[in-house]
Amino acid sequence: xxxxxxxxxxxxxxxxxxxxTPGQIMRARSLRHWGLMIxxxxxxxxxxxxxxxxxxxxxxxxxxxxxxxLLPPVWDSQGSMExxxxxxxxxxxxxxxxxxxxxxxxxxxxxxxxxxxxxGTSLGLMAGYYGGRVDMxxxxxxxxxxxxxxxxxxxxxxxxxxxxxxxxxxxxxxMLWVRFAVVIRSATMQIRNxxxxxxxxxxGCSSFRLIVTQILPNVLNQFVVIATLEAAHAILLEASLSFxxxxxxxxxxxxxxxxxxxxxxxxxxxxxISIPGIALFCLVLSINLVGDGIRDVTAPENRN
Numbered sequence: 444x445x446x447x448x449x450x451x452x453x454x455x456x457x458x459x460x461x462x463x464t465p466g467q468i469m470r471a472r473s474l475r476h477w478g479l480m481i482x483x484x485x486x487x488x489x490x491x492x493x494x495x496x497x498x499x500x501x502x503x504x505x506x507x508x509x510x511x512x513l514l515p516p517v518w519d520s521q522g523s524m525e526x527x528x529x530x531x532x533x534x535x536x537x538x539x540x541x542x543x544x545x546x547x548x549x550x551x552x553x554x555x556x557x558x559x560x561x562x563g564t565s566l567g568l569m570a571g572y573y574g575g576r577v578d579m580x581x582x583x584x585x586x587x588x589x590x591x592x593x594x595x596x597x598x599x600x601x602x603x604x605x606x607x608x609x610x611x612x613x614x615x616x617x618m619l620w621v622r623f624a625v626v627i628r629s630a631t632m633q634i635r636n637x638x639x640x641x642x643x644x645x646x647g648c649s650s651f652r653l654i655v656t657q658i659l660p661n662v663l664n665q666f667v668v669i670a671t672l673e674a675a676h677a678i679l680l681e682a683s684l685s686f687x688x689x690x691x692x693x694x695x696x697x698x699x700x701x702x703x704x705x706x707x708x709x710x711x712x713x714x715x716i717s718i719p720g721i722a723l724f725c726l727v728l729s730i731n732l733v734g735d736g737i738r739d740v741t742a743p744e745n746r747n
Contacts, residue, residue, distance in 0.1 A: 472740050479736020485729035493545035501527070502536035504543045504696050509534050516714050528718055531704060537714075540696035541722055547697050548726060551612055551681045552674035558616025559677075560670055563623025564662075568654050570624070571631025581624065588621050597680060598689065606689045615677045622669050630662045664741050671734030675727045682723055698723045 463471075473479055492499060511534040515522045522529065528537040570581035600614045634640065635658065643653055682699030684690030691697035693704075698719040705715025 473736070476736045476740055478732045479740065482729040482732025482736060485725055486733055489545055489726055489729065490549060492542055493549050496539075496542040496546055500536075500539035500542045501525075502539045504535060504539040505694050507533040507535055513708070513712055515712070516718075529712075529714055531701070531715060532708065537718060540701060541698075541718060544696040544698045544701060544719065545722070545726070547608070547691060547695060548678050548681070548723070551608070551615070552678045552730070554612045555615040555619060555677035556670045556674045558612065559619040559673060560623050560666060562617070563620035564627050564659075564666060566620070567624040567627025568631050568658060568662075571628040572635050572650065572654055572658065574632070578628075581628070585621055585624055588618075593618050594680065594683065597684065598687070601684055601689045606684070606692050608691055608695065611681055611684060611690050615680055618680075619673050619677060622673060623666065626665050626669055627662050630665050631658055634658050634661050664737075668734055668738045668741075671730050671737065675730040675734070678723070678727055678730075 508530075511526070511530050512532055514526050514530040514534075516529040516537075517524055517527045519529075526536050526538070528541065531537055531540070566581050566584070570578040597614050597618055601610060604610050604614070640653060640657060643657060648657075681690055681697070682702070685697040685699030686703045688703060691700055693700065701719040702716050702723075705712065705719075709716050
C-alpha cells in the first residue's frame, strides 16, 4: 500500500514507505506545471539576454548612422546580417536597442515591485495585526487609492514632475501598492489568531518581533505571487507612458518608446512596431505565467 506521496522501497525484505520532503514535492509539482515551466524558461532567456546585453548586442544602441536609416530586418530580401533586426529612423541597430530595452523594462518591473511591495506589505501587516482604528485608517487609504484611476494619476504625476526613469519608477511604486496591502492584510488577520501566535504573545514577544519573525515569513508566498503580477502591470504602464512620450525619455531604448518612435512608419516599416510589441508581449506573458504557476503550485489545497 502506498500513500498519495509515498515511495515504496524494499529494505531487508520489508516494505517501508519513505515520505518525500516538502521541497521534493514542490519541485515535482513545479515540473508538471507547463505554464510555470514555459513562462520560467522564456523569462530566464529574457533576463539572461538583458544582463549580457553589453556583450551580446552587435552595435552601440545609441549610435546614429543616418546613411543606414530604416534598413529592413534580415528576413527581408534587402536585409543583411550586419543588422539582424534592421535599423530605426535614425540608423540605430534595432537588435541592440531591443536588448538594452529589456534591461529597462526588467529594472522598472523589479524596482517598482520593491517600492510598492514594501509600502503595501507594511500597511497590510499593520492593518491585519493591530485591527481597530489602525485597520480602519489603512482601509480608508486603500479606498481612496482605489477610487483614483491609476493610469490617469500616473499620467498627471509624470506630466507634472517630468518624465525620467527614476520618476516613472517612483510614481508607479506609489500607485501599485494596493493589491499588496489588501492580500497581506487578509492573510495576516488569519494568522494572528493561530495558537502559536497566542503562545508567543503569552511568552512576552513584542509585536514587532511577532510580525517580523512569525507573520511575515508566512505571507511571503502571497507576496511573491502578487509581485509577479504587479511587475507585469508596471512594465505595461511604463510602456504606455513611454508610448505617450511622458515616460522614459530618449535616447534610452524603452520598448514603449521604440513603438512610439516607429508609429509614423507603421504602414511602410511595420517591424518598427511589431518587434518591440512582440518582445513586450512575451515578457509580460512569461511573468504572468510564472505568477499563475507559483499560485497553483503553492495553493493550500495542493499541499497534501
